[in-house]
Each structure stands twice: as C-alpha cells, then as structure tokens.
Amino acid sequence: MNSLNMLGDFFLSPVGINHYLGLSAILFCIGMVGVLRRRNVLVILMSIELMLNAVNLSFVTFSHFTQNINGQIMVFFVMTIAAAEAGVGLAIAVTIFKRFKEVNIEFFEQLKG
Amino acid sequence: MDVSILLFYGLATIIVFFALAVVISDNPIYSALYLAITMVTLAFVYFLLKAFFIAGVQLIVYAGAVMVLFVMVMMMFDLKKEKNSFSKGKFANFIKVGSAGWLCGLIFASIMLSKGMLPLANTNTPQAVADTSTKELAILLYTDYIFAFELLGLLLLLIAVGAVAVSRIKGGTHE
Numbered sequence: 360m361n362s363l364n365m366l367g368d369f370f371l372s373p374v375g376i377n378h379y380l381g382l383s384a385i386l387f388c389i390g391m392v393g394v395l396r397r398r399n400v401l402v403i404l405m406s407i408e409l410m411l412n413a414v415n416l417s418f419v420t421f422s423h424f425t426q427n428i429n430g431q432i433m434v435f436f437v438m439t440i441a442a443a444e445a446g447v448g449l450a451i452a453v454t455i456f457k458r459f460k461e462v463n464i465e466f467f468e469q470l471k472g
Numbered sequence: 473m474d475v476s477i478l479l480f481y482g483l484a485t486i487i488v489f490f491a492l493a494v495v496i497s498d499n500p501i502y503s504a505l506y507l508a509i510t511m512v513t514l515a516f517v518y519f520l521l522k523a524f525f526i527a528g529v530q531l532i533v534y535a536g537a538v539m540v541l542f543v544m545v546m547m548m549f550d551l552k553k554e555k556n557s558f559s560k561g562k563f564a565n566f567i568k569v570g571s572a573g574w575l576c577g578l579i580f581a582s583i584m585l586s587k588g589m590l591p592l593a594n595t596n597t598p599q600a601v602a603d604t605s606t607k608e609l610a611i612l613l614y615t616d617y618i619f620a621f622e623l624l625g626l627l628l629l630l631i632a633v634g635a636v637a638v639s640r641i642k643g644g645t646h647e
Binding site: 373374376377378379380381382384385386387388389390391392393395396397398399401402404405406408409412415416419420421422423424425426428429431432434435436438439440441442443445446447449450451452453454456460462 | 476
C-alpha cells in the first residue's frame with residue numbers, strides 16, 4: 360500500500376527531479392537490453408549510444424536542479440567521447456564486414472591484430 | 473493539470489517508445505531512424521531543463537554527425553532483414569531482460585527513497601537561469617577544464633588516425 364501511494368505521488372506531483380531521473384533510468388535499461396540481446400554490431404553500438412544519452416540526461420537533470428553548471432561540462436565530454444567511440448566501433452565493424460560479409464557479434468572472436 | 477506535466481509526459485512517451493523500437497526493430501536502418509527520433513526528442517527535454525547549449529550540441533553532434541556516421545557505414549554493408557537478430561536461448565534471454573528490469577527497479581527505488589536528501593536550488597528565478605547560461609559554460613570550459621578540453625582535442629586526433637588505421641587492416645583471422 361505504501362508503494363502504491365508512492366506511485367500515485369509520482370504521477371500526480373508536478374514534474375521535478377524524480378521524473379527526469381526516472382526517464383533516464385528507463386532509457387538506460389532499454390539500452391542495456393539492446394546491448395545484451397541484439398547480435399548485430401551496429402545495433403549494439405546504437406544501444407550504447409542510448410545508454411550514454413540516459414547518463415547525459417541525468418547529468419543535465421542534476422545540473423539544472425542544483426544550479427551547478429559542472430554537470431553540463433561533463434555532458435560535453437561524454438558527447439565527444441561517445442562520438443569517438445562510435446567512430447572506432449564502426450571502423451571495426453567495417454573490418455569485420457570485409458572478411459565475413461556480415462556484422463554479427465559472433466565473428467569478433469576471430470579477430471587478430 | 474499543468475502544461476509542463478503534459479509536455480514532459482508527452483516527450484517521455486515518445487522517447488521510451490522509440491528507444492524500445494531501436495532495440496526491437498529487425499532492420500538496422502529502421503533502428504537508426506528511431507534512434508535519430510529519440511535523440512531529437514531528448515534535445516527537447518534538454519530545452520525543458522534550460523540547458524540550451526547542450527540541447528543544440530545534442531541536435532548537431534548526436535542527431536546530426538553520429539547518426540550520419542551510422543547511416544553512411546550502413547550503406548557500405550549489404551543489410552537485409554536479419555534472421556538471427558536476437559540472441560538465442562529462452563532462459564538466457566529471460567535472465568538478460570530480467571536483470572535489466574531489476575536494475576531499473578533498483579534505480580527507481582533509490583530515487584524514491586532518497587527524496588529530499590539533495591538540497592535543491594530554486595530554479596525559477598532569473599538569476600538561476602543566468603547562472604547556467606551558455607556564457608557561464610564557456611567561461612568554465614576555458615578556465616577550470618582547459619586541460620581536459622585540450623586532452624579531448626588530442627583524443628579526437630588519435631581517433632581520427634586510429635579509425636583510418638583500423639579500417640585499412642586486410643582482415644586477418646586466427647584461421
């Protein structure tokens with residue numbers, strides 16, 4: 360009953376820090392399911408981008424609700440590193456495709472040097 | 473019912489729906505499209521949070537550059553509708569989805585239980601908006617975080633060289 364009251368509070372109260380953090384948590388877990396379940400390297404990379412976006416959302420949320428702008432600097436860094444990670448990941452995916460004509464994750468164990 | 477509540481729940485519904493579509497869709501090209509929609513909607517959420525510069529960067533870097541990178545690489549592949557796009561094994565999949573749901577529940581519970589622990593600032597005053605403006609962000613980035621910023625430039629240079637080097641590998645294997 361207590362938890363039901365908490366849920367009711369959550370959906371009826373004005374939008375605050377909890378709502379944004381909840382959205383961030385849901386987005387992160389969706390990305391996690393994608394990384395764990397998909398076999399295509401491209402979709403796995405996209406799911407990683409989803410997870411990074413969820414973390415960015417929680418950074419911006421805390422930055423807004425505590426009026427501390429350092430959180431937004433962290434978002435800036437995370438975005439740059441996410442772009443770099445996508446670049447390298449896609450280069451490896453191209454290498455895999457050249458050899459096996461498919462981008463399934465199971466071929467990654469065959470890579471060498 | 474406040475307008476901001478409706479706006480937030482509308483944006484949140486779009487984000488969650490299209491994020492699920494990224495993970496569920498069989499065709500990677502549709503996944504990329506849904507991911508772009510998710511990123512653009514997230515930029516609107518950043519606008520709601522008054523992080524205007526971050527919202528702009530989100531639109532340009534994520535919805536622009538990163539998605540173009542994904543789609544360009546996809547054009548080089550011969551992607552049809554995949555048959556084995558999901559991993560096999562009912563029990564393993566149950567564990568995977570269950571652990572993700574468990575993590576989600578844990579985070580939700582911790583958010584609920586830590587209510588009021590963090591001292592929150594008043595976010596509605598004009599002074600509060602000015603304190604988190606793009607100008608303040610730029611000043612902080614080029615004073616306190618200048619070494620991290622320079623290192624980030626170095627990282628991007630390394631990645632540019634490294635990506636070219638990796639994609640020139642002929643494709644040797646253990647076999």
